[in-house]
Amino acid sequence: MNRNSSLQKRLGIGLTLGVTLLWLLGVAASGLVAQHEMNEVFDSALEETAQRILPLAVTDILNRETDTGNRTAPALKEHDEYLTYVVRDRQGSLLLQSHDADLRVFSARPREGFTNTSTHRIYGASAVSDTLYIEVAEPLAHRREAALEAGLALLAPLLFLIPVSLFGVWWVVRLSLRSVVEFQRSIESRGASDLSPVDKGPLPEEFKPTAVAVNRLLARLNRALDAERSFTANSAHELRTPLATALAKVQRLKTQLADQHLKKNVVEIEEALRSLSTLSGKLLELAKAEGGGAISQKPHNLVPILAMIARDFEPRAPGRIRLTLPEHEVNSLLDPDAFAILARNLIENALKHGSAQHPVDVIMTDDGRVRVCNGGAIVPPDQLALLRNRFARYDTETGGSGLGLAIVDAIASGSGMPLHLRSPATGRSDGFEAEVNVTPAGLREHSH
Incomplete structure (x- = not known):
């Protein structure tokens, strides 16, 4: 067996x-x-x-x-x-x-x-x-x-009694284990971000200690994650004001220096402060993504949000973004702010790590699939699987915090959306592609 x-x-x-x-x-x-x-x-x-x-x-x-x-x-x-x-x-x-x-x-x-x-x-x-x-x-x-x-x-009577016994045994076993099966399904069906206590219900006495242990473990894990997210968010928030003040003072100092050698050092300090400021912003986004709340109470049309995000990047990368939007609305229960964070990180990742000689394709289809593709070198499969981790970067020579795809993955997994990373990109021999479906079954069942 x-x-x-x-x-x-x-x-x-x-x-x-x-x-x-x-x-x-x-x-x-x-x-x-x-x-x-x-x-x-x-x-x-x-x-x-x-x-x-x-x-x-x-x-x-x-x-x-x-x-x-x-x-x-x-x-x-x-x-x-x-x-x-x-x-x-x-x-x-x-x-x-x-x-x-x-x-x-x-x-x-x-x-x-x-x-x-x-x-x-x-x-x-x-x-x-x-x-x-x-x-x-x-x-x-x-x-x-x-x-x-x-x-x-x-x-001869066994020809009748054995099938009856078979049906009776299966019915009794199924009836006796119904609460256990419901307990199992309640655990399987919850998302990765759902750490609420499991309903024990009318479980048999032999399984109640398991339910109690699971709930205790979930409570401990929830407290640990809350503490981690709180520390990340508070640390990033507390750093933003001092970093902004220091950056302003450095920029002012740069304008007052005549010595080019000192001015170069000040410019390096300015870039370091900008990186720290960007990192604190990413940490805040990561804390929000991992903290749940990515699902709203009513559906929203995400097409104009994606168009707005793409327009925001146009001054930074003129002519590099090719935007393709559907003719109809794409409604989803995904929170608009969470979607904006997700789209911004995907586009920013493509612009930063993609080849400057190739455009970045941002595509949304009628069925809710969002694809962001860029040109460049192929990412090996073993490295591709690691890009979802925090501070993971394939090209270490390119600037960046290594948190962009980790934020996207946190929002996708917390909302029950499938996130696919591919290299080479679909229909190409090179490049990188990230695809997420913002209208899976759980996020579109009330949107029409």
Whole structure:
């Protein structure tokens, strides 16, 4: 049995096989008992037949006047004779036999009591001071046929009882484990960002400790993530004002310096402060993305939001963005702010890491798929899988915090949206592509 099969399947198969095996063992035991009892009945019939026929045979033999040879008892009409007999004297001379008796079945010398041959069961008895003997034979095939018919009669009800037992076992197991299956589905169906307690419901006593342990683990994990997000957001927020102040002072100092060497150093400090300011902004976006809240209460049309984000990048990269939008609205329960953060990071990542000689294609389709493609070198598969991680960058020579795709992945996974990263891009031999569906089943079911 597959070790990964469900408990319900294991119990159903195990109990069904167990019940079936018990039924078969019961039938086999009943058949053996029935066969033993039938043998006793058949032996009693042999003995009774011999004792009834022997006095009649003795009378017939003693009343013979001259003929002392063998005689065959006449049959009133043709019939199957299961019991055959012979009557002989002490020396084995045949005096009387039934009309269908086969002399090869009997031994040369008569014997008293029960004996067996390869084909018959024989009972012998004597009379007149052991001078006359009768032997009655019954075919063993007759007994085997009777035992087989009795066994089949016991087995026949199982053809009905086994399917009924199978259905009954599966129904009872399914009914008993219904709460466990619902508990399992409630855990499987929740998204990665849903850390709310699991409803224990009417779980069996054996599974309640598991539910309690799961809820405790979720609570601990939720507290740890809340603390991490709070620290990230607070740290980034607290850094923004000092960084902005320091950046302003450095920019003012740069205008006042005449020494080019010092001015170059100040410019490097300015760039470092800009990077820190950008990093603090990304950390705030990451904290918001991982904090949930990416789902709104009502659907929004995301087409104009994507168009606005693309226009915002036009002054920074004139002519590099090729925007393709659908003619109809694309409604989704994804929060507009979360979508704006997602789109901004995808476009920014494509502009920063893509080839400057190739445009960046930003495409939204009618079915809600958003694709951002850029040219450039191919990202190896092993590196491609790591780009979702924080501070992960394939090209370390290019500036950036390495948080853009981590923010996109946090929003996508928290909203139940599939995010696909491909390199080379679809329909190209180079480049990189990120695709996210903003209207999966969970985000569009109330949007139309």
